[in-house]
Amino acid sequence: MRVLIVEDDRSLARGMEALMATAGFALDCVSSGEEAIGVAVSEPYNLIILDLGLPDMDGLEVLSALRRREVQAPILILTARRAVNDRIEGLDRGADDYLSKPFHPRELQSRARALIRRALGTPDPVLRVGSLSLDRSTRTVALNESVVDLRRREMAVLETLMGRPGKVVTRECLTAEVFNFADAVAPNALDVYVGRLRRKLTPHGPTIRTVRGLGYMLEGG
Secondary structure, eight states: OEEEEEOSOHHHHHHHHHHHHHTTOEEEEEOSHHHHHHHHTTSOOSEEEEESBOSSSBHHHHHHHHHHTTOOSOEEEEESOOOHHHHHHHHHTTOOEEEESSOOHHHHHHHHHHHHHHHHTOOSSEEEETTEEEETTTTEEEETTEEEOOOHHHHHHHHHHHTSTTSOEEHHHHHHHHOOTTSOOOTTHHHHHHHHHHHHHTTTSOEEEEETTTEEEEEOO
16 A cells, blocks of 8 residues: 655654554655645555645645545644644545644554545455455465465555455556655566465465456456
8 A cells, every 4th residue: 555644854754654664555755745746646645644734835735735636545634733623624625534743653554554444445454355364454464364474565466456356456556556656666576576476375375367468366266
């Protein structure tokens, strides 16, 4: 899952990047409202974490601009403001949730996962395809009840495929979900991760089928 963090406090932004990376997210981070609007309308995000106290424009203005431009990703407002009216205005302008600073790291992870599940229409934290299961809250994968050890990007590829079982997921979609825009992505990087997954799921798990010219599809299991 790909997340955009909009936060001008660099130390806090780095902390959130590290925190969310441990939960399996691909992350991009910007420090201004203008940057946020620019990348959010051009890149596919599963979640936007938006600080209200930005240097160039108020976060609520950024929120309104994103919704006017039909950015559909859920938006989690992050702020030190305590006034109830600020929270109400943020929700009325299109925010999906609100978290006050300081916050507990695990609460941020939990709220992020819940918002993404809701947006994808899959409220159950556990994805299942045949004998394969992926618990998005604990980041664990099991095949026939035996734990499968996956690296972060292998997990990201599998989670995307399991979210659309029996459907073609394009290479472009998988790349956008797994890598952020700062990553140097080799032409065959995606194939490497898919190949590793196939070996770990063989012979008793679902099959990752290549659909030539399009992408990949998770079948059976």
